[in-house]
Amino acid sequence: MTENIQETKRGVPLWAQILVWGLLLGLLGLVAAGMVRTKEGPIRPGDKVRDFTMPLFSGYTFNGQSELSLSDLSGKVVVINFWASWCKPCEQEAADLEAAWRYYENGGEVVFLGADYVDTEPEARAYLKKFDITYPNGPDMGTRISQMFRIAGVPETYFIDREGVLRYVQVGPFTSTAQILQQIDALLQAP
Template identity: 55%
Template sequence: MIEELSNKERQTEHPQRWGAILVWIGVLGILLVLGLGLTRSKQGPVGVGEKIPDFILTTFDGDQIDIEDLRGRVVVINFWASWCKPCEQEAAELEQASQSFKDQDVIFLGVDYVDTETEALTYLSKFNITYPNGPDLRTQISQAFRIRGVPETYIVGREGVLVDVRIGPYLSLAEIENAVLGALEQ
């Protein structure tokens, strides 16, 4: 009888022990994922002097732009969203700058962050933006750049190295032009 009781106790303890082990494995897994996320967010955006991440932007027109194909040119990458009021402050000036530099080996790219296509296209139309723009599908590009919000603008030199970062909106056309001219001089 005592042996039977011991066997029954062992049988009920065994599933409970495995349940506790599985709970702890789950908790450790969650902590690991959170820890990696926090570590990554502490890294901040891609920094000046760093090679930018490779990416392919599929534009709203369906074209694919591979950043690798733009080596040898200065590239201005602007992360924006239709719901972002500070983005609206710089939208017209970015378009003006793109027109000013279009014959000087400078290309502007817009990366639409967490938006609907309809709202994004309405935004582009509202500000008469003609340079290539596309959605950041599954936020892959913004994650690669480790952006913190919008707007953020990255100016990439001819060798694919970041030469200027602007967190927040440009306040004037002159600010944008000076940043691009600085990249062209390198």
């Protein structure tokens, strides 16, 4: 009987066992890597924001460039607004964001950046024209930036200090220009 059992065990060759276990371990590794990645986001206040580059819509430039990198804005307070033309709440805050931008524009210490999320260009352009938005705006190509911030929807606005550290996140629309100015002033006054 013992011989029979040994015979049965010999039924699955060693190479097949190694292959199966190797595949299982590989899959487990992939699942584990995915879970670790899921836990990485979102970027929370106090976290350093990784560098990214965003192309700008034609007609928009920053320092004469048609694309903008976060690393280029070192030493400035950066306000990143995620929006979309199909997003009705975004329309509520569009005028307030533009007013806040115009308030700080000449000082040169604050940069506003509009990231257009999952949008179509003709509609996006119409939106920018409708609200007369003048601060740098561009498409979030491949949704790379929104994935980096792990946004939950639009609108969302991220306030980054002069050191490149995220300080405040506004989920949903602002209700007044003063609300935006308050956040920026706090960052400008920080030592």
